[in-house]
Amino acid sequence: METFVPPVPSRINYINAQYGLKSWLLTKDHKRIALLYLGSISFFFFIGGLYAMAIRLELLTPQADLLQSTTYNKVFTQHGIIMVFFFLIPSIPATLGNFLVPMMIGAKDLAFPRINLLSWYIYMLGGIVTIYALLAGGVDTGWTFYTPFSTTFSNSYVVATGLGIFINGFSSILTGLNFIVTIHTMRAPGMTWFRLPLFIWAHYATSLIMILGTPVIAITILLLAFERVAHIGIFDPAVGGDPVLFQHLFWFYSHPAVYIMVLPGMGIISELIANFSRKNIFGYSFVAFSSLAIAVFGFLVWGHHLFVASQSVYAGMIFSFLSFAVAIPSAIKVFNWTATLYKASISYDTPMLYALGFIGLFTIGGMTGLFLAALAVDVHLSDTYFVVAHFHYIMVGGTLLAYLGGLHYWWPKITGRMYPEGWGRFSALVVFIGFNLTFLPQFILGYMGMPRRYHVYPAEFQVLHVLSTAGASILGVGLLIPLFYLMWSMRYGKVAPGNPWHLPGLEWRTQSPPPTENFDYTPVVTWEAYEFAPPEETEVVGKFHDKVPEKA
């Protein structure tokens, strides 16, 4: 990179094209909407993170000293709800996805720009309603809202929170709808399906889950709210209903939703691995189709959350079998990413460090999912810290790292500035260490029998809890560092060229930050995905994509 003189973005771009608050709040530009999302999602992440810190601090000692039971119950519930519904599900699709899907396929915008803006407003409305519920008194049902506790016994703001999630669901649906239509109808000439970057395939698969699953959780939460308000219902055993039906409906969405959370992350990892090793992804079509396979088969396994919930033994076996089957597409991805590095040219830039961290941690998180899918072992592990460790390994160690990696990788494109590389590598390391120290002990805790959602626990578990809390503090610091230097770099970072990493992807073939319509002219794609160098240009890096596209 040092050999390269960056062109200064003197031209008009999407950020300086218009000024004023109004130009942001009424924008229909997918890139600006992505930034709106970025701001609001980060806000929710830090709220969720503060709750996590409260959890960890309380768990330092076996007694209830920092938080009493009612408070603690609200804290973990709100941590879960905010992290899942208001951070992780929208995180990558609504920010990086929003920014990049049109750019990567050579379109000027998403198919429905107004709906895109609407989805941000819906997200904010859902968020505000939820925040209101939290401030008014909070909610203590667990993020899973199990009936009949949530419908009859809880004294907290279940309806308001449910409403917030219900509203938020539509934002997710609209985002998914927009992506699907955009990817189908707005690819640039020459951008065939198999030339699409894998990030797009991942988002396509994610969108499928969003549109097929989210409506079910919406109606479920709505029924739950009515049930609570009007004392009637299909989930209440006191009037003939079945509380387990709620669990079926809840997990019909919420299991596939875990793939909403991880697939976009996998998409980012495919980009990072290919681009930072300057190779096309090994087995491109396998990686592409495994995303679709995960999206489809992911709908068949929700019952693995009900192994001990009085579900029929035979249904348990079906769901267990299918859960093992759905692990295979994930395995395919992991192996292909690894194989891509063979005889590659690997750089150690921050995004790549995050990507490598992802592969390791996702493997651990995914493999421990297999423990939970194995019926007899799940009977012991269900609702223990093993489950907590499993999903944090995938959601924090996996998706959050992928998100951070992606954010660093596209940061120059988004802001037109470079982040400080040294700080980036340093914080990636801190996050990795802190993360493992936080959650590795929790696997052991879980097998030892420590139940989740306990703030008071037998003294023999304390050592491991202290380790975990120590790790969380390191992790927290590790996450604060990027917050500061990324904000710093927006003003003071080195000005980024159009293509700082010298890559072939379409998003790099325009200036940084891009103009409002992304490209000056509709590009015509004549190259394959991750085609790093055409034979005749093998030696010259960057020659073919540092320039801003001009009319042929």
Place this chain on the structure above:
Amino acid sequence: MQTSWIPFVPPSASTLSGKVDALYFYLSGVTIFFTLLISGVLIFFVIKYRRRNPYEIPRPVAGSIKLETLWSVIPFIIAMTMFAWGAQIFFEQSRPPSNAVEVYVVGKQWMWKIQHTTGQREINELHVPVGRRIKLVMGTEDVIHDFFIPAFRIKADVVPGRYTTLWFEATKAGRYHLFCAEYCGMNHSGMIGSVVAMEPKDFDEWLSGSSSQQSPAVAGQQIYETLGCASCHGPAGEGRRGPALVGVFAKQVFLNNGQSIKADEAYIRESIVNPQAKLVAGFGPIMPTFQGQVSEEQLMQILAFIKSLQVQTPGPVMAASPVPTPSGVPSAAPAASSTPRTGP
């Protein structure tokens, strides 16, 4: 499987726990293997193929069907071994043996109420003899709870509106944790207690030492009489307008819609609170519902009474202290009847 020497494994004190541990170690082994394999290969590649000059472009590789097949099929086969092994233990775990001694458990925010067939009641404690099969029949008065004994590697949700069961056979005397593992409100983490496994003779001592109340079956008989069940099913459950209840438990029942179903706890319970759900062949929907008229505990007592109505041993006869037999099965436990039930 002997595991006491391995760190980070909780006490292993039931016939099942060793089996679960074995599978757990297998899973851990595979996980560690793959994690090391992948991170090892990753680190090796990352070092070996680091970028040496900013202009290098590696030769593109398209992929390899052979490799793809290999690394789909092998994990699939490994995954299937996990599935089969897990399912096999699970199946065993979910089928209570017919000769198990029953204990009735009712969950309630935030405590466990336990009653032995011999009448002893306990709260948040469960005393069981080592070497005998125990079956827990569990219900709840309010929300979902979960009965979790880590040392035995078992847990099951306790769901309002129905019964769930658990069974185990303790192998080592000792005091073990009992947790509520399903979030159930404010004091969820206080809904804990212990399971005390005792040598059979200590257990007998404990039984005779603690005040024995009316046995659940006797109590159930009284409820049966006061609710007027006898008017249709006969005072001894011999059957009148309604089907005979003698020997019905654990038998196949033929239904009006042509299907048949095993009369387990859940079925008996449903027959009382929602009689129209499954009609016995040859009977009309005349039985009224008793939902709301009986508490969860009373329902369990009626259930205990109906179970006691076996063909050879009419009436609720239950020894106060089961005498261990060579097979470890208490002889006084209601023996499974082999006489076919007379149809309506």
Place this chain on the structure above:
Amino acid sequence: MAESYVEHEASHPALQHHFENLEQQREAGTLGMWVFLVTEIMFFGGMFLAYTLYRSKFPEAFAIASNHLDIKLGAINTAVLILSSFTMAMAVYSTQVGKLRAQIIYLVLTIVLGLAFLGIKGVEYHEKYVDHLIPGTLIPGNPFNPDPHAMHLTQGVLMQHVQMFYWIYFAMTGMHALHMIIGVGLLSVILYFSVKGRYSPEYHNPVEVAGLYWHFVDIVWIFLFPLLYLLGRHLGGH
């Protein structure tokens, strides 16, 4: 690595800036609506699941409750809705062939029929209100409390299962009615623009897309009608 670029063709006034041409815009609009309808199917799917489950659990209570619905009004409403689907299809057709007056007339008819459906539904809801058949305390001050004799409740059947039916009935028809209201609103907007002469054989995608939505709402009713009103009639009752 040669890059070439496509020029914008001379554009139609209704062409949005980010589309290449009207054809692409139309394709996106239609596809978008279909994808949206998929989400709608799943949305109703959860309720259909609950319906199926409890109908199989409490067949008698459901039959009794279902027989108490007003089959005449239900059937009339089915006919009204089918007719409105037909007029909607004709409105699209008229736009396609450029009969703009007919287009407006058919749109007005569709809206009127939609409102008629909602009116009849209102009458039915009111009947249920009078009979205290609105489940739970959905309407404060008028809790679920029907007369067991009027319901022809047989022994062994629980009133709470009858209430379960009514809860599912109100949830499903209520959701359906909400969709009708949204549909009427949507068509009113379309009507406004077609009076202004915005649609032509060249450009009529909004009419078409609104039509898709309207037909979908019709289809939901095609299933609701037999499931809620008809199954159980053969068991007698009224």
Place this chain on the structure above:
Amino acid sequence: MSEHIVPVKVYVSIFLALMVGTAVTVLAAFQDFPGALNVIVAMTIAVVKATLVVLYFMHVRYSARLIWVIVASALFWMGILFALTFSDYWTRGWL
């Protein structure tokens, strides 16, 4: 995706078919068929009616393959929801 204009005659006949279907399903509902036949008859008629609306009023018969795929996938996912949920309810008493 050039557009196909369906003639009015088709619309009218579909409309009539739907009306007839409604009448038939109401009449059939009062007949006491053996077993679960009542449900089957009612649902078959509903499915036929819905199919007519989808194919003709909604023009799917003349639409791109993608639309067919979308319609099919919606039904497929409904099928998943039902089949796997009932795999629990139907087998609960089996042990």
